[in-house]
Amino acid sequence: MSLPVTDTSSGAGTRQVDTLIIGSGFAGLGAAIRLARAGKDFLVLERGHDVGGTWRDNTYPGAACDVPSNLYSYSFALNPEWTRSFSPQPEIQAYIESVADRYDVRRRIEFGCEVKSAHWNTTTHRWDVTTDHGDISARVVVSAVGALCEPSLPDITGIENFQGEIFHSARWNHDADLAGKRVAVIGTGASAIQIVPAIAGKVAHLDVYQRTAPWVMPRADREYTPVERFAFRHVPGFQRLSRALQYVTRETQVVGLAKAPVFLKPLELAARAHIRRQIRDRELRRKVTPNFQIGCKRMLISNNYYPALARPNVDLITDGIAEVTADGIVTRDGTVRKVDAIIVATGFHVTDSPTFAGIFGKDGRSLADVFDATGMQGYKGSAVAGFPNMFFLVGPNTGLGHTSMVYMIESQLNYVTDAIRTIDSHRIGTIEVREDSQSEYNRSLQDALRTSVWSNGGCASWYLDKHGNNTTLWPGFTFEFRRITKEFDLAAYRSVAAADLPPVPVTVESAPAPATPKKTRTPRKAAAK
Numbered sequence: 001m002s003l004p005v006t007d008t009s010s011g012a013g014t015r016q017v018d019t020l021i022i023g024s025g026f027a028g029l030g031a032a033i034r035l036a037r038a039g040k041d042f043l044v045l046e047r048g049h050d051v052g053g054t055w056r057d058n059t060y061p062g063a064a065c066d067v068p069s070n071l072y073s074y075s076f077a078l079n080p081e082w083t084r085s086f087s088p089q090p091e092i093q094a095y096i097e098s099v100a101d102r103y104d105v106r107r108r109i110e111f112g113c114e115v116k117s118a119h120w121n122t123t124t125h126r127w128d129v130t131t132d133h134g135d136i137s138a139r140v141v142v143s144a145v146g147a148l149c150e151p152s153l154p155d156i157t158g159i160e161n162f163q164g165e166i167f168h169s170a171r172w173n174h175d176a177d178l179a180g181k182r183v184a185v186i187g188t189g190a191s192a193i194q195i196v197p198a199i200a201g202k203v204a205h206l207d208v209y210q211r212t213a214p215w216v217m218p219r220a221d222r223e224y225t226p227v228e229r230f231a232f233r234h235v236p237g238f239q240r241l242s243r244a245l246q247y248v249t250r251e252t253q254v255v256g257l258a259k260a261p262v263f264l265k266p267l268e269l270a271a272r273a274h275i276r277r278q279i280r281d282r283e284l285r286r287k288v289t290p291n292f293q294i295g296c297k298r299m300l301i302s303n304n305y306y307p308a309l310a311r312p313n314v315d316l317i318t319d320g321i322a323e324v325t326a327d328g329i330v331t332r333d334g335t336v337r338k339v340d341a342i343i344v345a346t347g348f349h350v351t352d353s354p355t356f357a358g359i360f361g362k363d364g365r366s367l368a369d370v371f372d373a374t375g376m377q378g379y380k381g382s383a384v385a386g387f388p389n390m391f392f393l394v395g396p397n398t399g400l401g402h403t404s405m406v407y408m409i410e411s412q413l414n415y416v417t418d419a420i421r422t423i424d425s426h427r428i429g430t431i432e433v434r435e436d437s438q439s440e441y442n443r444s445l446q447d448a449l450r451t452s453v454w455s456n457g458g459c460a461s462w463y464l465d466k467h468g469n470n471t472t473l474w475p476g477f478t479f480e481f482r483r484i485t486k487e488f489d490l491a492a493y494r495s496v497a498a499a500d501l502p503p504v505p506v507t508v509e510s511a512p513a514p515a516t517p518k519k520t521r522t523p524r525k526a527a528a529k
């Protein structure tokens with residue numbers, strides 16, 4: 001157990017924190033629970049006013065999960081309260097809040113505290129973190145900011161001049177009354193296809209601006225019966241069995257997605273049949289039929305998106321947007337469509353998150369600069385060379401298109417918790433993934449991705465960075481990731497024992513607090529080179 005060096009009082013001066021976790025979505029909250037269980041000393045900073053991350057922020061009408069409910073929870077906190085086979089956002093948010101309460105970690109989370117920057121201090125061998133609640137010095141930082149947290153706004157000429165209501169899907173303005181209004185939705189991704197059916201019946205007219213038609217599959221969503229809900233609560237192993245079956249079924253998709261896309265053909269046929277079943281109009285059928293291989297972009301699921309598009313008050317517009325004016329949208333063919341409100345459902349900054357620009361590693365370069373040069377590369381999604389004593393959750397190549405991210409997050413929690421345990425038990429002062437470990441790891445990832453539909457399916461997606469590399473998705477079965485993250489592999493890292501670090505010079509004005517627990521007796525030779 002590490003010594004309790006965290007001083008969370010927000011008095012004058014720099015606060016000393018042992019492990020600083022940034023974010024309290026599924027990843028950050030999970031990290032807090034795991035570190036609390038391991039008896040570690042930590043503080044969580046959360047810029048929002050509650051836990052939940054992307055599930056707290058995405059409150060748009062129709063928001064729901066496209067992963068089955070029983071798979072979409074922590075393995076250590078199954079939720080017998082799910083009411084449907086695919087959960088709506090309010091239930092997921094309520095679940096996350098209930099877990100925070102059950103594991104009593106809220107008191108270790110500082111809400112409404114935004115991290116502005118984090119600089120590795122080569123003198124103190126700690127992270128200097130600037131926040132809007134003052135400065136913090138942390139021995140270890142765990143970044144759990146998530147991939148889908150920074151809304152991406154489209155760079156469309158004139159959009160800043162629009163005079164009506166305009167907001168991003170992840171920042172829904174619940175004060176805006178859309179009833180009886182002319183509304184435009186820009187984008188046809190996972191968020192938009194849930195928003196469109198939810199508002200189509202309320203607005204006077206809806207224009208849906210589609211740049212690329214997505215593949216949409218039927219959604220096997222239904223209410224759980226009272227018998228099932230009783231069994232989830234009272235029959236030992238029943239919910240876990242349901243979860244295991246869902247896990248295995250979903251995992252079979254990896255064969256088609258990552259290894260041999262020919263096996264995705266049955267899914268494509270099912271999606272084509274879905275279009276034929278739900279849309280009569282030939283022209284609309286043509287417009288919604290994608291021109292790339294299924295799976296290349298995230299496969300969407302909906303039973304009410306196509307019927308919503310077929311409504312008389314809804315138009316699907318496929319001519320590109322030329323500009324936005326004060327009161328409407330002009331497409332490239334010159335047509336002007338007046339609207340009262342625009343909903344921007346254009347996704348998130350994933351490979352170019354603005355959070356990268358505020359993290360500065362040991363050579364003074366920001367994570368944004370490093371990723372700009374090399375692409376978003378890391379090691380096991382959890383560490384990046386040049387950024388000592390920093391771990392990432394939902395880092396590079398940990399994303400998924402086919403199953404629950406919570407499974408990947410829990411794999412990373414095993415790894416990062418074990419890393420912190422190792423740092424403490426070996427009395428390590430600084431630890432950093434070796435460049436050769438990271439390069440080798442990324443070479444094998446990119447090799448594995450070569451056969452995937454994401455690389456060969458003929459689409460442009462946010463899975464690929466500007467170098468054309470897929471730096472977001474895990475290229476194999478998720479149990480393979482679970483295996484390689486089961487234990488922290490110290491040999492892949494360069495570390496310096498705390499006792500071998502040069503002493504921190506003491507200045508007249510301020511004497512820095514001890515960097516690492518000093519009163520320890522583990523032999524320094526235990527730290528790997």
Ligand code: N01
Binds near residue numbers: 187188
């Ligand atoms: O964003 P997206 P999202 N002009 O990036 C279009 C997760 N999620 O918020 O395809 C016009 O998928 C863009 O067009 P194109 C899930 O992981 C999960 O919908 O790039 N259009 C696309 O249609 C998902 O993948 C759930 O040509 C522009 C859309 O905007 C991720 O969140 C629910 C444009 C963006 O789609 C993001 O989904 C919801 C422009 N300038 C979301 N720029 C679950 O159920 C972009 N577009 C778990």
